[in-house]
Amino acid sequence: MLALLLVAVGGGLGAAARFVVDGEVRARHDGGFPWGTFVVNVSGSFLIGAFSTPFHTLTWYGVSPDVAHLVQFALTTGLCGGYTTFSTATVESVRLARSGRLRLALANTLGTLLVTVLAAAAGVAAGSLFV
Template sequence: MSAATALLVAAGAAAGAPMRYLADRAVQARTGSVFPWGTLTVNVAGSALLGFLAALPAGDTLMAVLGTGLCGALTTYSTFGYETLRLAETGARLLAVLNAAGSVAAGLVAGGCGMLLARLL
């Protein structure tokens, strides 16, 4: 990876990380639920955007900034894993299973919808 590409990825990530935090907090504050709706929302949105970009096809520069940088920082597998384990540890095992299965399914569907939208344009 060239230094220029690394800077593009960093620029995208610099936008994606605060977007993730702010969107997650905004959604979670509105739900008042122990279920991690905020993380689910950002992961599904990021999956849709990445599917869209992959189907364009976006050039290397756009994929570095938006695909790797923005979507990589916007989505969060580590938080998804942590929140799923916390649900299970606190006795909300059904919610943990629903979060795991629902997140994977929703991410795949969102990615597919993003790809379909890009192909239609």
């Protein structure tokens, strides 16, 4: 029950952070490409990678494995899961395609997939520095 509560709170905080970051990016980059969602998904993928790596090291400092897993779930599944939004990225690609902007739709689809995977890998590498 505690894990569910922590994931729910993390998810709410992540969704609020997504709202703020997306809005700030959109305010600075008005155009055809959905930069707000792209930035959110790339930064969130990096954070998921970074957060997923070092949690077992908490046990080295006397933190129980159960607590370490709760923290990891709250940050990765909750916070980052609420923050990132692959479904919005796909809907934005469909809207771009339907409006005749096929190149932007393809760039959004393939760019999001490629860059988020690279960001997650970079996050894992960064998180590994703490292991």
